[in-house]
Amino acid sequence: MTVKSDTDVKPSPISLLNYLPWVVPLVALLMGFSLFANLKGHPHFVDESAYVSQAYFGDLFLTGQVSSSLWFEYPAYDLPPFTKYLVWAGLVAGGDPRPGPAAMRAWYNDTSKRFESPESLLHARIPIVLCGILTLMAVGRLAECWIGPTGGAIAIVLVASNPLFRSHARQAMADIPTEMGVAVALWLFAPSAGTINIRLRRAIGCGVFLGLAASAKLNGFLASIVLVIWCLTHLRTSQKLTLSLITAGICGASIFIGINPFFYANPQGLREPQFDQIRQMNLLERLKFMADHRIGVSQEGQKLFPNDALTTLPQKISVMAVQGFGRFSPLGPAKDNSEVRFQSSQDWPVVLWLPLVLFGLFTASRKSTQHKAAAWFIITYWVCSLVVVGAFLPLAWNRYFLPIVIPSSILAASGLLEIFHRIFFSKPDSRLPA
16 A cells, blocks of 8 residues: 655646647647737727838838938838838738838828728738737747746736737737847747756847847837846856857847848938938937937827826836736726726726736745746846836836736746645645746
8 A cells, every 4th residue: 555645746737738848839829819810800000000101111121222312201210110011011912002102201291191901901910910929929938938838828828818918919010029029039048947058049049039129119129128137147157148148239239220221321412401411420320319219209299198198207107007017917908098097997907917926026036946047037027127118108008018018927927826836736846847
């Protein structure tokens, strides 16, 4: 007769999923393909017409017209190019004509103008949905580095069920391409169990997506900030990280500059004084010009929408805490109303979601030694996302909260796993990944 010890732990069904290597990609694909449901009927957002009207930049870039004066016009530095290329690809694949510069100018004069049919808008959205699917895959892999395939699958479900993520993943805009670049870059650089060294090919791949993230929106530099801080805190542990970071940085800078001719175009015979002024700028001056422009746009937005403006640090902290972890959590409303600053019917999930995320943060300090590096990598990601959003949050608009969705969901996934084991088992199964 075999006597079992009272301290024996029976593996839970959810932990057994850790032995199935296909769990993360399968869940990512299933949740990702759900984004295609009624994609054509998804409500139109005004900025989608802006990207459709500027899809001609894809024709300019792919045909080698990198010294056209069009690269010095307002939209060339107002909206970074990567998303415009994605929209261009969707229109080309769908056989739709691309509106020319006249449409772009018409939209800036009247943002209510439309240049797309329901079919062409559907085609423009498809590349963004594909970016959303790749984002979910990266989320699962990033979480898997820390809490195993089960945790990766849970993190995917939490992100994919978030109404904020779902809405933007179905619109022809830059927010999801940015999150894709950040998530994939961080996944490729994330430490695996037992080592924090990054292979050369992963560092190169990380750099490519660093460049794409920043080429979608400037807040895509979040990934670069995370990597720099992470590497600085681990230089004593592994100096090879410095080489990996430099490799990723060089690749990222090359992509960021290479796919945006605004930084190096040199058209001749310009008659417009403002265009000739840009032509005489060097690379660093053009980078500063673009950064100053984005800061100016944010400040102008605060003047145009004073009811939504966030001008003080207490305002930003309160809005980020209540809205960011309330209405923009997986439990938030399917359609949020940003015209109301605080509203219990929208923000009530904060009482559940924020404690769960913080509990997941607490579990990070209790993981086994082999997963400690990955845990601190996720914590660095989460803290940097809060700082970036808090520092640059100009308006209480939903799109500005997207950067905190992914790291918060990964932390929450860890918290849910811990809660499950505490409820159904005497202690977490130490023989299996968390």
